[in-house]
Amino acid sequence: MCIRDRVSTQSTWGIILENNFGMESKNVFIFQCKCRAEIDTRDGYSLQSHIKKCPLYQESSRLMSVLNGGRLTEAEVRALKAEAIIFLDEVDSYLEVMRYMEPEQQAKPRTSEIVICSMCSRNLDPNLVDIVYLTECLHPYCKACLIPAMRNAIADQGSFKCSCSSEVSEHEAKGILGRDYDDAFKEYLRTRFNIVTCCQPNCGNQFEFQRGHDNDITKDLTGKALSIAHKKDYADHRIKCPSCGTEQCIGCGVNPYHLGYTCKEHKERSMAKRCRYCDEPVNAIYHVQTAFHDICNKPDCKERLKNACPTMLACGHPCSGFAGETSHLPCLHADCAERSKEYLSNQTGDDYCNICFTEGLIQAPDVRLKCGHIFHVHCLNKRIETRWHRPRITFNFCYCPLCKLWAEVPPEYPLAKVMAENKALYDDIRKKARERLRFEDMEKDPKIITPGSPWYNRPIDFALATFSYYLCFKCKKPYFGGKKNCELAMEEEKQGVEGFKAEELVCSNCCDVGVHVQNCQTHGKDYIEFKCRFCCSVATWFCWGTTHFCEPCHKRQCNGDHVSKYTKDKLPKCTSKEACPLKVAHPPNGEEFALGCGACRNIKENARDF
Numbered sequence: 006m007c008i009r010d011r012v013s014t015q016s017t018w019g020i021i022l023e024n025n026f027g028m029e030s031k032n033v034f035i036f037q038c039k040c041r042a043e044i045d046t047r048d049g050y051s052l053q054s055h056i057k058k059c060p061l062y063q064e065s066s067r068l069m070s071v072l073n074g075g076r077l078t079e080a081e082v083r084a085l086k087a088e089a090i091i092f093l094d095e096v097d098s099y100l101e102v103m104r105y106m107e108p109e110q111q112a113k114p115r116t117s118e119i120v121i122c123s124m125c126s127r128n129l130d131p132n133l134v135d136i137v138y139l140t141e142c143l144h145p146y147c148k149a150c151l152i153p154a155m156r157n158a159i160a161d162q163g164s165f166k167c168s169c170s171s172e173v174s175e176h177e178a179k180g181i182l183g184r185d186y187d188d189a190f191k192e193y194l195r196t197r198f199n200i201v202t203c204c205q206p207n208c209g210n211q212f213e214f215q216r217g218h219d220n221d222i223t224k225d226l227t228g229k230a231l232s233i234a235h236k237k238d239y240a241d242h243r244i245k246c247p248s249c250g251t252e253q254c255i256g257c258g259v260n261p262y263h264l265g266y267t268c269k270e271h272k273e274r275s276m277a278k279r280c281r282y283c284d285e286p287v288n289a290i291y292h293v294q295t296a297f298h299d300i301c302n303k304p305d306c307k308e309r310l311k312n313a314c315p316t317m318l319a320c321g322h323p324c325s326g327f328a329g330e331t332s333h334l335p336c337l338h339a340d341c342a343e344r345s346k347e348y349l350s351n352q353t354g355d356d357y358c359n360i361c362f363t364e365g366l367i368q369a370p371d372v373r374l375k376c377g378h379i380f381h382v383h384c385l386n387k388r389i390e391t392r393w394h395r396p397r398i399t400f401n402f403c404y405c406p407l408c409k410l411w412a413e414v415p416p417e418y419p420l421a422k423v424m425a426e427n428k429a430l431y432d433d434i435r436k437k438a439r440e441r442l443r444f445e446d447m448e449k450d451p452k453i454i455t456p457g458s459p460w461y462n463r464p465i466d467f468a469l470a471t472f473s474y475y476l477c478f479k480c481k482k483p484y485f486g487g488k489k490n491c492e493l494a495m496e497e498e499k500q501g502v503e504g505f506k507a508e509e510l511v512c513s514n515c516c517d518v519g520v521h522v523q524n525c526q527t528h529g530k531d532y533i534e535f536k537c538r539f540c541c542s543v544a545t546w547f548c549w550g551t552t553h554f555c556e557p558c559h560k561r562q563c564n565g566d567h568v569s570k571y572t573k574d575k576l577p578k579c580t581s582k583e584a585c586p587l588k589v590a591h592p593p594n595g596e597e598f599a600l601g602c603g604a605c606r607n608i609k610e611n612a613r614d615f
Contacts, residue, residue: 039065095131123168124150137181141171156182159189163197195255203246204258210248214255216240225265238267281323282306282368296323312382312419313370325354327370327382329417334379337367352379359406360384375413376405385412389420389427396510396549397473398434398483403427434483438468441485447471475510486510487547525602536598539568541579541586543600553597571595 035043036052039061044052056062120129120136123144129136135148144167155178158165165173179186194200194211201214217240224230231239242256243264253260256268263271277286280301291302294315300306314326316333320341326334336342337354354367358381369381393399403424405412411428414421442448442464452460453467460467475486525533535544537555544553548562558568568576573595582590591598 038062120145122147122150124154139167139171139173140177141173142167142169144169152182152185156185156189159186160192160196163190163193201244201255203249203251204253204260205246205249205251208246208249208251210246212247214244217243222264229265231265234267235265239264242268280306282309284368299323309369309383325367325371327372327418329419330372330415331417332415334371334373337371337379358384360388372414372418374405376408376410378405378407380406385414386420389423392427396475396507397486398430398476400427400431403431430483434474435465435469437474437483437485438472439465441472442468476507478507478510485547486549525605533602534600536587536589536591536600538597539571539594540577541591541594543587 036046037043038055038059040059042055042059044055046052120131121127122129122136123146125147127147129145129147137146137148137151138144139146155165155173159178159182164175165178167173173181182189191202194202195214199214200211203210203212219233219236219240222231222236222239225235238256239262242254243252243262244255245252251260252262254262254268254271257263257271259268259271266274274286277288278299279285280287280303281299283301283303283306285301285303287299287301290298292298292300292310296315296317297310297313300310300313312327314324314328314330314333316324316326318324318333318336318341320336320338322336322338322341324333325337337352339353339355342353352366355365358364358366358369358371359378360380361384364381366379366381369383371379372382372385373379388402392402403412404410412424414424418424447453447468448464450460450467452458453462453464455461460470471488473486473488474483476482477484535547535553536542537544537558538553539558540555542555542557544555546554546556546559548554548559552569554562561568573593576594579585579591579594582588585591587600589600
């Protein structure tokens with residue numbers, strides 16, 4: 006029914022329609038005023054501007070005359086306002102219908118005053134019920150009937166047909182259903198042709214879905230066995246887009262797929278209060294402190310709780326710092342961390358810990374280093390306690406994984422004393438490495454004096470990169486163990502063996518190698534020179550903390566000729582002191598032997614003091 010038929014001509018607005026909208030125009034978007042001016046109604050501002058300025062329109066307008074007359078009571082003004090609201094609602098409804106009409110259909114009047122829904126056959130009041138007129142046949146439907154029927158028809162058949170068998174176009178159906186159209190059509194493709202659509206907005210790839218077998222997967226990500234219902238849900242709903250590789254659920258659209266949960270269980274789980282650490286639902290309050298109310302009662306979470314700060318921050322979120330800290334971390338929750346980005350080095354609770362790379366920072370108590378970077382307390386503790394992984398002392402574990410500065414922890418941190426001991430050990434080895442550089446006469450090494458070299462004017466760093474130091478198992482002091490490139494041979498010796506035996510690393514002051522060494526009263530045993538274990542030459546390499554090599558024997562060892570595996574009868578024989586190149590009496594080759602203090606020899610021969 007035309008809007009002009011639905012508004013009584015006895016009302017103010019009915020009179021307005023009769024007086025001002027009686028002109029006919031060939032173009033349905035062009036309004037022809039009494040003054041013969043034609044205005045494009047799609048530009049609302051132009052139409053309003055013309056009405057305000059046109060005296061002919063205002064003279065012929067009953068509304069303008071009523072408002073300008075000033076002879077209205079308050080009740081009459083309120084009634085006029087009520088009519089205006091009803092009228093505007095009708096206009097909006099009619100314009101919505103006209104969006105899908107061709108121009109000739111828009112101009113065609115509908116004269117029936119009673120609207121009967123083509124689906125439920127009820128008599129409908131157009132002023133109270135939203136009515137949709139189908140474009141092709143102009144049959145009316147109430148939205149309450151049309152929308153669910155159209156959605157179900159598209160999901161089952163791919164399209165909707167009126168009761169008169171005329172088919173609704175895809176464009177019109179999208180205008181009526183909105184986003185529901187895409188969901189319904191995806192369901193149709195899946196059920197009819199097994200065609201599914203990737204849920205990623207920047208992908209949208211469509212491909213055939215092939216149901217898996219119920220036993221394609223038997224365990225969840227934690228290794229827990231899946232139930233029969235969970236295996237079936239995985240086979241029914243889990244897909245992986247061949248275009249973007251995204252794993253997703255076609256049942257509920259979740260990305261990635263909720264392994265170990267059905268769609269219903271995942272929805273309930275996502276709506277429940279979750280544990281800050283393990284992300285599992287928390288169904289009760291297990292801990293007294295308010296800051297710990299969002300932590301469950303699982304053993305792993307309770308263990309992490311021992312290191313957690315019990316403070317509630319001013320923002321209302323629990324502190325993510327460690328127990329006993331004197332200065333609290335700023336809040337790591339995303340909304341609060343956004344305001345403290347600069348102080349937090351652009352880290353939030355959702356960022357991974359850069360030591361474990363498996364959990365967000367908010368999933369465990371954290372510590373902030375002096376450089377500003379934040380890590381899990383238990384991850385940093387394990388890193389510090391593990392120390393170096395090979396026999397040679399290294400200090401990578403003492404540096405921040407992000408900025409490579411020395412990891413300075415707060416003084417109240419539980420392992421602050423251990424880090425202080427590591428710093429003292431580091432300073433001791435730097436001192437020994439500097440002295441060893443002088444002893445080996447390597448202070449003018451080309452790598453130190455050549456511009457552009459990574460070690461240019463950095464002799465101590467070069468010494469640390471060149472010499473290996475080990476920690477004596479007995480006296481717990483560092484000792485020189487050779488140059489680093491002999492570690493290749495050590496790896497060959499220990500290939501297939503995990504770890505190392507710390508008890509085999511003993512310094513010359515504590516081990517049997519120095520049994521026959523007379524202690525130098527000036528330099529101790531730090532500069533004792535040894536004979537090569539495998540020939541009659543002065544050793545220049547001390548490898549693995551146990552074995553001395555000369556340069557030729559060391560090269561043979563590194564090139565695969567493992568002289569360390571030779572028995573004594575296969576090594577060169579030394580017949581006498583006079584025939585020996587060293588001019589000293591020594592045990593048969595194959596045994597360690599000390600030649601004396603090399604530092605004293607340098608003083609004597611070159612007048613160089615150490």
